[in-house]
Amino acid sequence: MKFSILQNDLINALQIISGVVPTRSTTPILENILFDLENGILKITATDLEVSITTEVSPQEVDKHGSIALPAKVLTEMIRSLPEIPIHFNLDENNRMKITTDKGIYQIAGISKENFPEMPLLSNERTVEVSSAMLSRMFSKTIFAVSSEELRPALMGVFMQIMSDEFRMVSTDGHRLAKIADKSFRYDENPIQMIIPSKAVQIALKNLNGEDTIKLVIDDNGFRFNFPKTILYTRLVEGEYPDYERVIPRDNDKQLTVNRNLLVSSVRRVSLFSSVLTHQIRFSIKPDKLIVCSEDIDIGGEAREELDVEYKEEPMEIGYNAQYVLDILKQIDTEDVIFLLKSPVRATLVTPMTQGKEESFLMLIMPIKLGSS
Amino acid sequence: MERTIIHVDMDAFYATVEQRDNPDFLGKPVIVGANPRHGRGRGVVSTASYEARKYGIHSAQPISQAYRLCPNGIFLPVRGKRYVHVSRAIMAILREYSPVVETVSLDEAFLDVTGTERLFGHAEEIGKQMKVRIKEQERLTASVGIGPNKLVAKIASDLKKPDGFVVVGREEVRQFLSPLPVSRLWGIGKKTEEKLANLGITTIGELALLSKKTSQDCFGKLGVVLWQYAQGIDDSPVISSREAKSISNELTFQKDVTDIQVLRETLLQLSEKVGYRLRSQNMVGRTVTLKIRWSDFSTYIRHKTYPKSIFMGDTIYAGIFALIENIDIHQPVRLLGVGVTQLSRADEHQMELFGIENGKSQIVDETMDRIKNKFGEKIIGRGLHQSGR
Numbered sequence: 001m002k003f004s005i006l007q008n009d010l011i012n013a014l015q016i017i018s019g020v021v022p023t024r025s026t027t028p029i030l031e032n033i034l035f036d037l038e039n040g041i042l043k044i045t046a047t048d049l050e051v052s053i054t055t056e057v058s059p060q061e062v063d064k065h066g067s068i069a070l071p072a073k074v075l076t077e078m079i080r081s082l083p084e085i086p087i088h089f090n091l092d093e094n095n096r097m098k099i100t101t102d103k104g105i106y107q108i109a110g111i112s113k114e115n116f117p118e119m120p121l122l123s124n125e126r127t128v129e130v131s132s133a134m135l136s137r138m139f140s141k142t143i144f145a146v147s148s149e150e151l152r153p154a155l156m157g158v159f160m161q162i163m164s165d166e167f168r169m170v171s172t173d174g175h176r177l178a179k180i181a182d183k184s185f186r187y188d189e190n191p192i193q194m195i196i197p198s199k200a201v202q203i204a205l206k207n208l209n210g211e212d213t214i215k216l217v218i219d220d221n222g223f224r225f226n227f228p229k230t231i232l233y234t235r236l237v238e239g240e241y242p243d244y245e246r247v248i249p250r251d252n253d254k255q256l257t258v259n260r261n262l263l264v265s266s267v268r269r270v271s272l273f274s275s276v277l278t279h280q281i282r283f284s285i286k287p288d289k290l291i292v293c294s295e296d297i298d299i300g301g302e303a304r305e306e307l308d309v310e311y312k313e314e315p316m317e318i319g320y321n322a323q324y325v326l327d328i329l330k331q332i333d334t335e336d337v338i339f340l341l342k343s344p345v346r347a348t349l350v351t352p353m354t355q356g357k358e359e360s361f362l363m364l365i366m367p368i369k370l371g372s373s
Numbered sequence: 374m375e376r377t378i379i380h381v382d383m384d385a386f387y388a389t390v391e392q393r394d395n396p397d398f399l400g401k402p403v404i405v406g407a408n409p410r411h412g413r414g415r416g417v418v419s420t421a422s423y424e425a426r427k428y429g430i431h432s433a434q435p436i437s438q439a440y441r442l443c444p445n446g447i448f449l450p451v452r453g454k455r456y457v458h459v460s461r462a463i464m465a466i467l468r469e470y471s472p473v474v475e476t477v478s479l480d481e482a483f484l485d486v487t488g489t490e491r492l493f494g495h496a497e498e499i500g501k502q503m504k505v506r507i508k509e510q511e512r513l514t515a516s517v518g519i520g521p522n523k524l525v526a527k528i529a530s531d532l533k534k535p536d537g538f539v540v541v542g543r544e545e546v547r548q549f550l551s552p553l554p555v556s557r558l559w560g561i562g563k564k565t566e567e568k569l570a571n572l573g574i575t576t577i578g579e580l581a582l583l584s585k586k587t588s589q590d591c592f593g594k595l596g597v598v599l600w601q602y603a604q605g606i607d608d609s610p611v612i613s614s615r616e617a618k619s620i621s622n623e624l625t626f627q628k629d630v631t632d633i634q635v636l637r638e639t640l641l642q643l644s645e646k647v648g649y650r651l652r653s654q655n656m657v658g659r660t661v662t663l664k665i666r667w668s669d670f671s672t673y674i675r676h677k678t679y680p681k682s683i684f685m686g687d688t689i690y691a692g693i694f695a696l697i698e699n700i701d702i703h704q705p706v707r708l709l710g711v712g713v714t715q716l717s718r719a720d721e722h723q724m725e726l727f728g729i730e731n732g733k734s735q736i737v738d739e740t741m742d743r744i745k746n747k748f749g750e751k752i753i754g755r756g757l758h759q760s761g762r
Contacts, residue, residue, distance in 0.1 A: 149680045174725050247726045278717065321723060347726060366724045 001037050001066030001091040003059040007082045007101075013044050013057040014076045016230055019203050020046040020053045021072040032069040034116045035089075037062065045119065046072065051200045052119045055230040066091055068110035078106065119233055122219040126192065128162055129213050134182050136208035138169045139201050141180045141361060144327045146198040147173035154239035157195040162187055170244050176324050177244060177364040178331065184358035192218055195241055200234035207232065248364065252340035252349050256285055257310040260337045264329050266292045266305040271322030273303035279322045280368050285341075286315045294322070318344040319368035328363050345369060375543065377496045378611060379484040380518045380526035381467060381503065384535035386480030388422035390459050391449055393512050398422075402446040404430055407625065409440035409448050415707075416625040419451050423535060456480075459511060466506050470499050475611045483523055485611040497540050504538065521546065524607035528557050546605035551578030558602045560595060568592075577603050620656065621664075621712030622646045629668045629705030636706060640693050641686075643711035645741075645754055648686035652742055657682035657719045661692035664710030665700070673700070678715070682722055685738050686755060689713060 014033075022030050025048065034045040040062050045054040068091050078099070079087070088100040091110065099106040139158065147155035152174070161168040167185035171178050200223075207227050208214070215226040225232040267281065274280050274294035284291040290309040295302035318341065329337060334353040341348050350363045383389070387405040392398045402425035407416025414436045421430040421439070428443040440448070460479035467474050473485040486496050500517040507515050516537035518529025525546055529539035541549045555561050555569050555577055572591070574580050580588075581603040588596035601607070622643045630636060640663070651658060660678040667673065677692040693711055737755075744753050 151680060172726060174727055175723055177726060242727055278721070278723070280721065319721070345724065364726060366726045368721060368723050370721060 001035070001068060001097075002063035002089065003037055003042065004061040004086050004088045005042065005057070005059040006084065007079060007087055008084050009057050009059075010087065011076075011079050013042075013055050014079060016055045016207065017044055017046040017053045018072065018076055019206065020048055020051050020199075022048040029069065029111060029115050029117070031072055032111060032116065033072045033075070034067065034069045034113060036067040036113070037065045038067075039065075045116070047117055047119070048199075049117060050197060050235050051203065052117075052233045053203060053230065054119060057229075060086060067113040068095060068097060069113060069116045070097060070108060070110045074108060119231070120222055120235075122217060122222055122224060125217050125219045125224075126189065128187065128192070128216045128218065130167065130185070130216060132208050132211045132214045134167065134185075135214060136205060138167070138180050138182070139205050139208070141331050142169045142171040142178045143198060143201050143205070144331065145171040145173055145176050145178045145363070146201075148198075149173065153237060154195060154241050157197045157237040158201050159195050159241045159244075160193065162192040164188070164191065170241070172242070172244060172364075175321070175366050176328060177247070178328075178361075179244070179248070179363075180359070180361045182359060193241070194218065194223060195237035195239070196223060197234055197237050200232065204232055247347060248362070249340075249342060249347055249349055252342045252346070254313040254316070254341040255311070256290065256339040256341065257336050257353070258290060258307060258339070260329055260332050260335060262307055263290075263292075263337065264326065266307055267322055267325050267329070270294045270303040270305055271326075273301040274322055278368065279324075280319055281322045281325070282370065283318045283320065284315070285309075285311055285318070287311055287313075313341075316341060316344060317370060318348070319370040320348075320365060321368060324365050328365055331361075331363065376485060376487045376521060378520055378523050378526040379471075379486055379496060379500055379503075380520075380523065380530040381463075381482050381484070382516045382518075382527075382530045382534070383463065383480035383507075384514045384516055385420050385422050385426075386460075386513075387420035387451065387456055388425070389513055390456055391452075392422060394455070398447055400424060402428060402430070402443050403449060404436075404439050404443070404446050405449050405451055406432075406439070407436040408450065409436045412437050412440045412444070414440070415627055459513070462511055463507055463513070463515075466510065467503060470503060473611050483526065483611045500538060500540070504536075522605075522607040523609055523611065524559060524602055525549070525605055527559075528553065531557075547578075547581065550603070550605055551576065551581070553577050555580050555603075558599065560598060560602070565592065565595070565599075619662070619712050619714040620647055620650050620654070620658070620716065621662065621710055622650070623664065623708055623710035625666075625708045626706065629707050631702060631705050633702060636697065636702070636709065637694070639709050640697065640711060641690050642754055643709060644690035644693055645686035647711050647713055648684060648689050648738065649742060649745060651684045651713060651716075652719070652738070655719045656716045657684040657722060658713035658717075659683070659715035660713065661689050661696075662710070662712040662714060663693050663696040664708070664712070665706055666708035666710075667703075668705040668707050670707070675700075676714075682717070682719075683713065684719060687738075 017033060025031055030048055036043040042057050042059050043054055082101060085102055090098045095110045095112055097108050097110050142158050146158060155173055159170040164187055166181050166183055168181040204225055207230055211228055217224040217226060222233060222235050270281055270292045271279060271294060281292060281294040288309060288311055290307045291304060293304040328350050332352050336353040338351050338353060339348055344367055347364045347366050350365060352361060355361060388403045391403050391405060403422040404418055404425050405420045406418040408414045416436050418430060418432050418434045418436055418439050420432055425443060425446055430439045430442055456479050464476055464482060467482055467484055471484045471486045471489055475483040486499055496519050500519050504515055504517055507513055514536040516530045516534045518526045518539050520526040520529050520541040521543045525541050529541050530537060532539050554575060556566050558577060583600065585600045588600040592599060624639055624643060659682060660676050663675050665673040675696045677696055683689060741753050
């Protein structure tokens with residue numbers, strides 16, 4: 001294997017895949033990335049066995065084809081710290097990679113390709129073509145509510161539902177929930193649903209830019225994104241996704257409308273005085289008035305802010321985790337946000353002031369039950 | 374910043390509470406702890422009154438030995454609730470003098486009074502006032518130590534017990550510590566003490582003369598800490614704690630146990646007791662703790678933390694079961710303990726969208742709680758399948 005490549009081209013490719021490399025693995029080979037030079041194209045692959053990614057880059061000059069796995073961390077750090085100059089790679093018969101630039105000569109030991117896990121093949125695959133912008137928007141609106149708790153693995157991913165007349169994503173960690181749907185979407189075959197691990201979603205989000213449409217290739221166990229120069233493969237999260245429709249309230253008839261930015265600032269300031277353990281804040285809602293307050297009995301702090309809002313119903317006191325409120329408000333693109341309430345012990349429904357065209361977006365936040373005092 | 378720390382330590386707390394509550398016990402040797410069963414009892418002494426200490430009785434001593442030393446002593450069971458009640462009243466007094474009160478146990482607390490002089494006068498004045506207040510209000514005596522850090526304050530409070538009052542100024546620290554035996558320092562157990570004695574070091578002053586490096590070479594990481602302590606240096610902060618930090622239950626076996634089934638059944642009972650106490654105090658917790666004391670008195674402690682609050686006997690036991698499954702029961706067990714920490718108020722909790730916590734198990738616990746509240750805690754409990762689950 002012998003080739004020359006521009007520093008800028010190589011580091012861009014490495015940055016695309018580096019998010020997949022596990023920082024510490026019980027399988028040391030996974031801390032490597034695979035270089036595969038074929039037909040004048042360099043393919044770079046990383047995998048953690050759940051998520052795999054391959055990206056292509058064109059070297060300036062190719063002298064000899066070949067393949068080798070190289071330690072990801074040292075290679076990426078080294079390439080990143082070089083200026084924009086050509087880099088020459090030359091692999092010897094003992095799997096040692098010699099890297100030469102104007103600055104000097106570096107050598108690292110590689111591992112032969114046979115030891116590197118292969119990218120899984122899909123069987124009985126089905127292909128769905130979707131708009132990149134839509135996919136990106138839906139992922140970014142749902143990823144925040146994905147659970148990181150291993151006790152309920154099914155919640156550790158974004159639930160994607162491809163239906164005949166709707167493309168939908170849902171995420172929840174049991175305390176909040178996000179559901180977004182594109183109603184302009186059409187699909188003629190049998191509906192598909194799957195849980196995509198959050199790591200794959202994060203990496204997909206980084207690669208979802210520019211292109212108009214993207215091909216999703218799906219089988220029973222896995223799922224592949226075909227980006228123009230990059231292929232991202234992920235295994236699916238096993239398990240049954242909970243019946244989320246059941247917990248979306250239909251009769252929350254008390255509407256609170258408030259300016260999003262003002263509420264974000266208030267919650268942020270007030271939450272500084274809440275307990276670090278619970279982040280508990282209190283919404284005291286009165287006709288056209290919202291009081292956001294908190295107290296931390298341990299350090300003896302308390303805070304209270306008043307906001308002008310639109311609210312016509314009877315007064316209500318409701319507790320929330322401030323972090324959850326901020327996460328949800330971050331997803332709102334409109335100037336005002338709507339809170340639909342029923343009671344302090346029932347889920348609150350949060351939506352933007354107006355929905356996008358052919359879009360339906362809602363979020364739920366489960367309150368903190370307040371004490372009797 | 375230069376700090377002023379006060380350590381308040383109640384004198385023979387459980388025993389003096391008993392003497393105060395029952396004037397017949399005044400001036401007599403009172404031993405609070407396990408049932409001595411005429412010298413055959415197991416378990417240990419919790420607290421001995423000063424009268425009992427004259428017989429050589431001290432806390433953590435086997436109750437059987439205490440009985441032999443003073444068979445005519447007044448042996449009393451531990452009345453936990455009573456002491457908690459009295460302790461709360463005392464801590465409330467302390468909190469009037471500083472917002473930063475760290476309760477170490479029912480009878481012991483640190484106060485950081487740095488900067489409160491303007492409000493209450495000098496630390497010395499505060500210490501004296503607190504003692505008077507505790508005496509007048511609760512008819513109990515406390516020993517108070519004042520120093521520039523927790524270590525010095527604690528050693529000071531211990532020095533003139535009972536009813537002690539020792540103030541150590543910033544400049545007097547080295548001089549104050551120097552003649553004291555090394556065992557007064559935190560972190561020095563029997564073994565370290567022996568090791569130091571072999572080096573010819575018995576006092577803190579002698580330890581302070583060692584170089585930091587020598588101390589580190591001899592005792593590793595501990596060496597650096599010990600060296601600092603010997604210089605009177607301790608930066609650990611006073612951490613205020615308002616609520617009880619843990620709810621736990623222990624059982625000392627009448628006879629050491631090796632049978633895993635007996636151990637599991639005991640752990641289930643202890644888990645249920647802890648769950649019941651959590652619920653009756655309207656608390657929930659996040660971490661379960663398993664404590665095993667082996668027949669050679671060495672103690673083994675393991676924790677498991679849940680992402681969600683727990684308050685039910687069987688959830689606590691599930692955690693305990695997972696912990697004990699990974700333990701090699703290599704010698705007979707003398708004592709078992711189950712505890713729950715990271716507590717918070719049960720009536721203030723993050724609710725669940727999918728409401729998984731209201732299962733069958735909770736109904737069982739709620740029903741049992743009603744029965745227990747009516748007929749007593751021992752009336753009903755869960756049984757165990759042979760598998761231990």
